[in-house]
Amino acid sequence: MNNDIAIRTEDLTKAYKSFWGRRKILALDKLNIAIQKGEIFGLLGPNGSGKTTTLKLLLGLITPTDGRAYVLGKSTNDVAIKSKIGFLPEESCFYRFLNADETLDFYGQLFRIPGKERKLRINRLVEQAGLEFARKRPLRQYSKGMLRRIGIAQALINDPDLVILDEPTSGLDPIGTRETKDIILALKERGKTVLLCSHLLSDVQDICDRVAILDKGKLQLAGTIDELLSSKNVVEILIRNLPDEAIIEVETFIKEKKGEVISIKNSSGTLEDLFLKIHAANISNSKTDV
Amino acid sequence: MQQILVIARQTFKEAVRNKILFVFIILGLTTICCSVFMPVVGDGREKIKIVESMCFRSITFFGTLAAILLSASSIPTDIENGVLSTVTTKPVQRTTIILGKIIGFIYIIGVLLIVMGGVSYALIKFTALKQSHQGNSELMVRDQFDPDTLQITGEPTRKIGNVSWIEGGGKGSSVWKFKGLYSKDRNDDLEIKADFLVESKKRYDWGIPVNIKIINHVTGKVLTESIEISRNKPGLLRLNGESLEGSGELTIVVSPENSGDYIGISSDSLRVFFGKKSFGYNFLKGLTIISFQFFLMVIIAVLGSTFLSLPVNILFCLFVFFCGNITDFMRDLSTVINVFETHEHEHGLSALMKKSNVFVILLDYVIRKPILLLSYILPDLRNFSVGKYFTDGINIPCKTVFMSFGYAVLYTFFCLPVSFVVFKRREMA
Numbered sequence: 001m002n003n004d005i006a007i008r009t010e011d012l013t014k015a016y017k018s019f020w021g022r023r024k025i026l027a028l029d030k031l032n033i034a035i036q037k038g039e040i041f042g043l044l045g046p047n048g049s050g051k052t053t054t055l056k057l058l059l060g061l062i063t064p065t066d067g068r069a070y071v072l073g074k075s076t077n078d079v080a081i082k083s084k085i086g087f088l089p090e091e092s093c094f095y096r097f098l099n100a101d102e103t104l105d106f107y108g109q110l111f112r113i114p115g116k117e118r119k120l121r122i123n124r125l126v127e128q129a130g131l132e133f134a135r136k137r138p139l140r141q142y143s144k145g146m147l148r149r150i151g152i153a154q155a156l157i158n159d160p161d162l163v164i165l166d167e168p169t170s171g172l173d174p175i176g177t178r179e180t181k182d183i184i185l186a187l188k189e190r191g192k193t194v195l196l197c198s199h200l201l202s203d204v205q206d207i208c209d210r211v212a213i214l215d216k217g218k219l220q221l222a223g224t225i226d227e228l229l230s231s232k233n234v235v236e237i238l239i240r241n242l243p244d245e246a247i248i249e250v251e252t253f254i255k256e257k258k259g260e261v262i263s264i265k266n267s268s269g270t271l272e273d274l275f276l277k278i279h280a281a282n283i284s285n286s287k288t289d290v
Numbered sequence: 291m292q293q294i295l296v297i298a299r300q301t302f303k304e305a306v307r308n309k310i311l312f313v314f315i316i317l318g319l320t321t322i323c324c325s326v327f328m329p330v331v332g333d334g335r336e337k338i339k340i341v342e343s344m345c346f347r348s349i350t351f352f353g354t355l356a357a358i359l360l361s362a363s364s365i366p367t368d369i370e371n372g373v374l375s376t377v378t379t380k381p382v383q384r385t386t387i388i389l390g391k392i393i394g395f396i397y398i399i400g401v402l403l404i405v406m407g408g409v410s411y412a413l414i415k416f417t418a419l420k421q422s423h424q425g426n427s428e429l430m431v432r433d434q435f436d437p438d439t440l441q442i443t444g445e446p447t448r449k450i451g452n453v454s455w456i457e458g459g460g461k462g463s464s465v466w467k468f469k470g471l472y473s474k475d476r477n478d479d480l481e482i483k484a485d486f487l488v489e490s491k492k493r494y495d496w497g498i499p500v501n502i503k504i505i506n507h508v509t510g511k512v513l514t515e516s517i518e519i520s521r522n523k524p525g526l527l528r529l530n531g532e533s534l535e536g537s538g539e540l541t542i543v544v545s546p547e548n549s550g551d552y553i554g555i556s557s558d559s560l561r562v563f564f565g566k567k568s569f570g571y572n573f574l575k576g577l578t579i580i581s582f583q584f585f586l587m588v589i590i591a592v593l594g595s596t597f598l599s600l601p602v603n604i605l606f607c608l609f610v611f612f613c614g615n616i617t618d619f620m621r622d623l624s625t626v627i628n629v630f631e632t633h634e635h636e637h638g639l640s641a642l643m644k645k646s647n648v649f650v651i652l653l654d655y656v657i658r659k660p661i662l663l664l665s666y667i668l669p670d671l672r673n674f675s676v677g678k679y680f681t682d683g684i685n686i687p688c689k690t691v692f693m694s695f696g697y698a699v700l701y702t703f704f705c706l707p708v709s710f711v712v713f714k715r716r717e718m719a
Contacts, residue, residue, distance in 0.1 A: 097303070110293060110296060
């Protein structure tokens with residue numbers, strides 16, 4: 001097997017059976033993907049398309065009806081390989097009677113991380129998750145966003161080579177979403193592989209190197225973002241400080257060259273950018289007040 | 291091992307933080323303490339008996355309930371909440387999860403047992419102290435001796451199953467030999483308990499008179515006593531320990547006094563109680579045996595939780611607990627159904643049963659055989675029943691402790707691998 005491949009599936013199929021053992025739902029149908037080490041790979045698709053089923057198969061939570069899957073060169077049944085994997089489930093499923101420190105400590109102990117090292121990692125991750133103010137509060141008192149943050153922290157407690165994230169930004173506010181994206185990008189910079197599944201397309205587009213689109217359990221499309229989205233006969237030029245007369249001249253020039261101008265408009269940012277700008281301004285104001 | 295202990299601590303922490311452990315402790319202690327206020331008819335010993343009985347029943351009931359509810363619900367709830375699907379994505383074997391959970395439940399039940407046992411012991415001691423101040427009773431237990439041999443002289447009038455019927459008036463007698471009756475204290479009382487079936491051609495108000503002759507072969511002393519034994523109340527004879535002087539052996543000859551009176555005896559109808567033993571040690575043995583039952587229920591509940599949903603698993607465990615206490619009855623019931631086919635005097639249903647028809651076959655395959663099979667598959671929880679020892683003030687033989695331990699271990703060896711295999715195959719969907 002190629003050492004550069006983090007995840008590979010071969011005709012991976014999962015059919016859920018009815019009570020009487022008959023095939024009921026074909027959740028995943030002959031999936032073939034290969035994810036390179038060090039890349040951020042996005043798994044896209046509508047609800048019920050087979051994204052979560054794929055992740056569960058890769059993590060050995062469920063067994064495939066047919067086909068095979070390899071994670072970091074090993075079979076998904078290999079328990080030892082899980083020490084190199086970090087996983088964030090779709091729902092934040094943790095013991096709600098534990099606080100943030102205890103939750104991370106519990107998972108850290110399952111990874112057999114020595115005490116001192118575990119403590120350091122817990123402190124770093126709690127800080128990274130922005131949960132220092134609530135670290136001693138039981139998780140049952142956490143909001144959905146806070147649970148998501150502690151979920152991401154527990155997925156990283158073992159400093160994994162492969163991080164599998166199921167809807168990582170679900171329930172997070174724009175700041176949390178941005179921070180999560182930054183964490184994912186930082187992981188990539190450190191050479192980690194990230195597989196994330198989401199139906200928030202903008203998030204995936206922002207950070208993923210490659211994506212695969214699933215629908216009704218079947219792989220519809222796979223490739224880099226540029227490959228999938230670039231249109232060869234449409235050109236986009238972004239210009240700063242161009243006077244109005246010059247715009248008219250450019251438009252005339254394009255028409256002379258038999259090109260078709262689709263739209264000319266002032267560039268607008270995204271709502272996310274605007275939100276983050278306001279938030280940053282508020283923070284700096286409150287610091288000045290102090 | 292480290293991971294097992296991590297999961298065990300987590301399981302224990304869950305029971306503490308969710309306050310379920312405290313609820314069981316408070317309920318158990320309330321019942322135990324209520325035993326002091328139970329009205330008693332009889333002497334001080336009766337009062338102690340009531341307290342002992344209530345304490346052990348409370349410990350058994352609340353301990354078993356805790357064992358069933360906690361261990362039957364933990365794994366299904368964790369699966370339902372998705373916690374286990376997160377845990378199983380870590381480098382943890384599923385067998386580790388099962389073992390960790392079991393050890394966690396043992397922690398919980400252990401704490402419950404220590405607290406309830408400690409309070410019970412203090413309460414029994416306190417009650418006994420109070421009674422002894424009034425000169426009523428002391429807190430001791432005695433060894434129970436079963437007969438070494440039983441011989442019947444003369445012809446038994448009839449024999450049904452293992453019960454032989456002997457007629458009085460010199461027509462027959464039963465000769466029981468007891469061995470190993472030694473005590474450090476020569477003044478120990480010796481108690482003979484005759485639990486016979488009785489019948490008579492005459493009408494008695496209380497019971498039939500029975501002659502009991504106690505022979506000490508070493509000293510040659512012969513003691514003859516007469517007691518009355520009725521249908522519902524066993525005969526009791528208390529003797530001074532001196533009748534055993536120089537010998538650990540006794541021969542007891544029992545026969546009804548009058549012709550026309552009958553006693554029905556089996557090999558364990560006559561028992562001797564002798565020697566004084568520490569109550570505390572006996573109490574500890576009792577708690578140990580009960581803890582084996584809790585352990586067994588935990589193992590069964592964990593087995594059920596590997597493939598059953600929460601409500602079904604609780605029902606399954608309660609069913610096992612209920613049937614485990616009536617395995618004898620289940621076997622008897624199965625025999626009763628079978629007797630229909632073989633009994634000599636057929637009337638009504640039994641006559642119908644004699645003929646091989648659909649009803650007979652259905653009854654045999656749908657009721658009798660499954661009941662019989664269940665009675666052998668399900669654990670016989672009477673092996674862990676200690677109530678009778680404390681009610682009668684009998685020293686629990688060490689053999690019984692080891693037997694119950696062996697039984698629990700045997701059952702565990704069967705259930706645990708099945709749990710491992712089933713849970714390994716279970717999908718965390």
